[in-house]
Amino acid sequence: MSEALTALAAEADDRDPLTALRAAAELRRQLDRMEVVAVRRARTQGVLRTDIANALGVSKQAVHKNYGGNRLLPGTR
DSSP, X not given: OHHHHHHHHHHHTOXXXXXXXXXXXXXXXXXXXXXXXXXXXXXXXXXXXXXXXXXXXXXXXXHHHHHOTTTTSTTOO
């Protein structure tokens, strides 16, 4: 995965603006997926939303809004 992200980051710096835009958009999608997985892992391990918020540089309310309550925990909705 890291090699793919490295390649996308390099393409995002391409002189061709359309190549750079496509790469930046895909890089953003991949990073968003990685963030969701990391938050889910943190919540499953009992990490407090406050600590997750601090790690992400956002408010606790933003974590709750973006990752909603317990919906990321296995067996919950």
